[in-house]
Amino acid sequence: MASxxxxxxxxxNNxxxxxxxxxxxxxxxxxxxKAATLTALELGYRHIDTAQMYGNEAEVGQAVRESGIPRDEIFITSKLNNNAHAPGADTAAAAxxxxxxxxxGPVDLYxxxxxxxxxxxxxxxxxVLEQAYRDGKFRAIGVSNFHQQHLTRLLDETDVVPAVNQIEVHPYLSQNPLRQFNSEHQIITEAWSPIAQGAVLDDPALAPIAEExxxxxxxxxxxxxIQRGDVVFPKSVTRARIAENLELFDFELSDAQVDVIESLNADRRRGPNPEEFNWVP
Structure with missing residues (x-):
């Protein structure tokens, strides 16, 4: 049953x-x-986030085509693999x-x-992605895991301002300075690892808020x-959890509750540091 x-x-920004x-x-x-994506679409999600690196783009596409939902009602994001922008790589072919x-058809965000x-x-x-965007292959283009200095180079040396910057964000890594830089340049922040790979679920500061x-x-x-204005896309293969993650819009956190969550920031990553991560498959 759809939500x-x-x-x-x-x-x-476009x-x-x-x-x-x-x-x-x-x-x-x-x-x-495919089954997980179809479940999400059935429950009411209309935004799916995938990547070449995940190896499941084709299955996401199958789910979209088989869902019976009009294509223009579903937003699909994917990402360029790391092996497609080393020197000499054919980025256009990978895209x-x-x-x-x-x-x-055209991918909504790349x-x-x-x-x-x-x-x-x-x-x-x-x-290369700018040209693919101009050619209509993508409705919008953006980046993931870019820090301020990486974004500054793009802003200084290229024409299209990234539409989004998808970065690790959770209560232990609130990323406020980078989020502010994104905002100042009309770049939307997307949050990956939103619950710190589950690490926040047992935090004693959060249990009283949940109970209240x-x-x-x-x-x-x-x-x-959501209240910070970030785009978020939790992952689960369990129908009940997929449904639970959708039920976020009939309650609000108070300012005091937000302050408690913000106080948990320790600038602690769960994933790689983009300053050091250079893995190419």
């Missing part, structure tokens, strides 16, 4: 709108991706593979997955993301 929840949308809550398919095996594998500063090619890679609101800790943290 009656209305998910708010955010307008990107006028394209994106649902603020989506469904992530990171670490969902390809064999399970086209995403379009072909999803097989849903991101450079990592800046790979040791490779040093992200500016040239971005210029009659919600789960996960819902409290996801609501914190």
């Amino acid at each position: 009656t929840t209305t998910i708010p949308s955010i307008t990107l 006028g394209v709108t994106i649902p603020q809550l989506g469904f992530g398919v990171f670490q969902i095996p390809p064999s399970e991706t 086209q593979r995403t379009v072909d594998d999803l097989d849903i 991101l450079i997955h990592w800046p790979l500063p040791g490779v040093g090619s992200y500016v040239e890679t971005w210029k 609101l009659g919600r789960s800790v996960a819902q409290v943290v996801l609501r914190w993301h």
